[in-house]
Amino acid sequence: MIVLTGATGLVGRLLTTELETDGVRVVTRSPLDAGFASGVEVVEADPQRPESLRGALRGADTLFLHSRAVGDAAYEVVALARELGVRRVVALAAANVDDDLAAQPSRFRGDRNKEADDAAATSGLEWVSVRPSSFALNALTAWGAQIRAGDDVRYVHAGFEESPIHERDLVEVLARALRDDDLLGRRVDLTGPESLSHAEMVRQIGVALGRPLRFHEVPPDAAARGMLAGGLPEPFVAAMMARYAANLAQPQFPPTAEAEKILGRPARTFGGWAADHVGDFAV
Numbered sequence: 001m002i003v004l005t006g007a008t009g010l011v012g013r014l015l016t017t018e019l020e021t022d023g024v025r026v027v028t029r030s031p032l033d034a035g036f037a038s039g040v041e042v043v044e045a046d047p048q049r050p051e052s053l054r055g056a057l058r059g060a061d062t063l064f065l066h067s068r069a070v071g072d073a074a075y076e077v078v079a080l081a082r083e084l085g086v087r088r089v090v091a092l093a094a095a096n097v098d099d100d101l102a103a104q105p106s107r108f109r110g111d112r113n114k115e116a117d118d119a120a121a122t123s124g125l126e127w128v129s130v131r132p133s134s135f136a137l138n139a140l141t142a143w144g145a146q147i148r149a150g151d152d153v154r155y156v157h158a159g160f161e162e163s164p165i166h167e168r169d170l171v172e173v174l175a176r177a178l179r180d181d182d183l184l185g186r187r188v189d190l191t192g193p194e195s196l197s198h199a200e201m202v203r204q205i206g207v208a209l210g211r212p213l214r215f216h217e218v219p220p221d222a223a224a225r226g227m228l229a230g231g232l233p234e235p236f237v238a239a240m241m242a243r244y245a246a247n248l249a250q251p252q253f254p255p256t257a258e259a260e261k262i263l264g265r266p267a268r269t270f271g272g273w274a275a276d277h278v279g280d281f282a283v
Contacts, residue, residue: 001025002178003056003086005047005077006066008034010137011092014171015064016040022179027056027069050076057084062178065091067116074112074119082125088184090177091120091129095189095253096243105243108236117187126184128177133191133253136164136273139201140280147205147213147281154216156223157244158199161251163191166268166276169259176262183262190258193267195251201270208274209281220245 002019006012007026016026016036025041028034034042043056047070057063063081070077078089093113096104101114113131120127146153173190177183196204199215206213218226220241227237243252259267274281 001060002062002064003027003053003060004064004066006064006069006092007036009066009068011167011171011174012064012066012069014167015174018171018175019178025056025060027053047071047077048073050080053077053080054084057081057086060084060086062086062088062090064174064178065089065116065120067092067094067113068106068110070116071110071112072115074115078119078123078125082123086125088126088128088178089120089123090127090174091116092174093117093129093131093187095131095133095191097129097131103239103242103246105236105239108233108239121187126181128183128185129187130170130174130177131187131189132165132170133163133189134165135170136166136192136270137277138164139205139270139274140277143202143205144281147209151206151211152214152216153202154218155198155202156218156220156241157248158215158217159197160244160248161195161197162247163193163195163251163253163255164201164270164273165190165192165259166270166273169263169268173259173262188258188262189253189256191253191255191267193255193259193269195254196270204271205274205281208271208278 002024004026027045029046031042031044045052045056050073063086093116097113097117117129120129143153202213202215224237
């Protein structure tokens with residue numbers, strides 16, 4: 001039995017579907033609103049209150065540790081899993097897990113990647129930590145509203161490069177880590193197959209949409225004000241702007257071949273991701 005924390009988020013839902021035939025038990029604070037298929041066992045519990053997971057972990061052999069779902073309780077959750085006979089833990093962390101904590105933007109939105117990564121590696125259990133680069137889906141969050149409104153995208157640092165990963169590749173790798181033994185004892189640095197600038201990502205979205213999208217670079221201060229006006233917390237925005245500024249001279253997290261090696265096929269491209277999400281960008 002595989003127990004999934006963070007199952008109601010995007011990655012968790014895709015992972016639940018991927019593992020449905022394996023015997024999966026999902027943990028959620030609101031089981032009546034979870035909306036999973038009838039074959040999925042749903043348990044009410046709060047991953048940030050480890051004792052509430054006792055029933056969910058009893059009889060399980062594998063735990064998926066979602067860094068945002070468990071938050072600061074990662075070590076306690078893993079200790080409870082070990083006590084109850086769970087033999088494997090797979091953590092979802094991030095490529096920037098070893099950066100200074102104040103320089104990790106997602107930390108200010110609840111992710112505890114460093115704790116999840118370390119809790120898995122020091123658990124005394126079979127373990128894997130998957131550390132993805134930025135999600136391709138971040139493009140939808142950053143630019144989706146502008147693209148739905150027209151063909152002009154205004155954002156910071158046209159030339160900043162990273163290697164965005166398709167969420168389906170991430171989920172397939174996580175499923176391998178949960179099911180198979182090939183990745184045991186590893187921190188897997190996972191990226192998309194190509195390093196792309198902000199401007200190039202916008203161009204490729206335009207190709208998928210059949211629209212001539214135009215990227216307009218705006219100064220960091222103006223971009224930060226826009227993010228704050230949109231409701232993002234100030235520490236998150238400051239860390240994001242610092243991340244961009246620190247990696248203008250070279251791509252952040254250049255592509256690795258890990259996804260292709262693990263999945264036995266080329267990793268999905270950003271252009272392919274954009275084609276998969278045309279409906280999300282439609283006017």
